[in-house]
Amino acid sequence: MSNPRGAIRALVVAAALVAANLVGVAEATPFDPKAFSSPEHEARYRTLIEELRCLVCQNQNIADSDAELASDLRREVHRMIEEGATNDDVVDFMVVRYGDFVRYRPPLRASTIALWVGPFVLAAIGIVLLFTQLRRRRQATAEAPLDARERARLAALLDGDREERPSA
Amino acid sequence: MRFAMPLVVVVALLGLLLVGLFLNPREVPSPFIGKAAPAFSIPRLEDPARTLSRDDLTGQVTLLNVWATWCVGCRQEHPLLVEIARSGEVPIVGLNYKDQANDARAWLDRLGNPYVTNGFDPDGRVGLDYGVYGLPETFVIDRDGVIVHKHIGAVTPDAWENEIRPLIAKLRTEGR
Structure with a gap:
């Protein structure tokens, strides 16, 4: 690093790496909606994503998980709530696809x-x-x-x- | 005698833990078993102008294999799928999940194409409807379009010989 040219080259490489990394991060931004038509929708969204399990990580709910599947499921929850679905509709949608395992509060069954x-x-x-x-x-x-x-x-x-x- | 009770409890607990060691927590029982495969209609990977739908999975026992070029397990099971396809034992329909069409086509050109046809599902919509949560996943679908079995993870020679192949034979003898 004693010669200035080497230092500049290192800086450029570092900047390129940082930039590449930023792009990579931007591509995989987890779904985190800010737009809700009402505070009530947002509250329901927050509650639901706390109660649904991420099937990739299994011991995390979809609110905490960074897995891509969790992001997809959050997007579905958001879409359904904004389209007027009830909480039961959303949970049913998930249970039909992933089974009762997706619920952190399992139903009382045999x-x-x-x-x-x-x-x-x-x-x-x-x-x-x-x-x-x-x-x-x-x-x-x-x-x-x-x-x-x-x-x-x-x-x-x-x-x-x-x-x-x-x-x- | 004093320790008989605690000993029984400890041994029972150890037994439970031992069984737990050999269970696969990733294998979540699929709620689809015994139910009709969900309907869908998506472009085909080979020819986006043509659509692939649920009807393409019926008529005979079919495997629906969910795969992607970024999936390591898919790469592992691929040679076996090619072999199964070559034997002509069962048609395999592919569902290319969250992938780039060009990458997927290049992969099939390079590694061989075991699929009779592929659906292209770049945003994972169909995958979501089929409860896909980790690739690869392979569904066994009977003649009437009912999902009979779901294999999670790469299809290994062991899984094929002892799990999927006998199941296909059984379905055929039952006329399903």
């Missing part, structure tokens, strides 16, 4: 019952186990009553103790 009820069942089992364990432990540690022989021995020990103690 196939999803484990999903809805499972956590409560597990929690109930846990609570029952916890209480039975606690009760068992309390019983185990409760003082067992002494029988006659043990009581006599205890008394003897206590008396002996008193006698052996040096008098004050």
Whole structure:
């Protein structure tokens, strides 16, 4: 870099790279609409894209995902809302194409019952186990009553103790 | 005896996790199985003046293969598709998805063309209607235009021999 020509060439190359990169980024701009006919439409759009799953990344909703598919789905949601579709229409449109998996809030069905009820069942089992364990432990540690022989021995020990103690 | 219960729980959990290791999370069950293939009408890749529609997928068991030149898995499965096409076992219709027409045609010229015909879907509209989310995807469609099966990812020799080919044979014996 000591000669100025090399430095200029490096600068030009760097500028070209930056420019090329900008073009590339511009081509793949994710869909992010600003034009809504009403604030209510925009609010519904925001809610819906939060609740729909991106199938490419699977653990992201289509609001957060940069995947091209997510961008396409956001465009569809926007188009449908602007065309007067209800939220149910939009969700149905997605479910028809991608199945219930596309919904972050799955419907209550025979196939999803484990999903809805499972956590409560597990929690109930846990609570029952916890209480039975606690009760068992309390019983185990409760003082067992002494029988006659043990009581006599205890008394003897206590008396002996008193006698052996040096008098004050 | 004290540890019997926890041991059972741990072993059961390990069993579940082990099964989970061998599942493919990308294989989302398609809601289209058993349903009629969605209607569409798009230009053909070979000749944009002619249209390709759902009717071109009916009449006999057909594979609908969704592909693009930018898709690595498509490149991987391509030789096998060419081989299947050459054997004449089943017609393969292509759906060229989010691609450049020139690139797609050049790819077929260079690597061989296993498709009886191709639909050209540059903005992915048809793909969206078919619930396409990752290429390549291959649909098995019966004589009446009902989607019977969807294979996600490249068609491997294993998938062809053990999954798709027996299914085609079964459909034919059932007259579907």
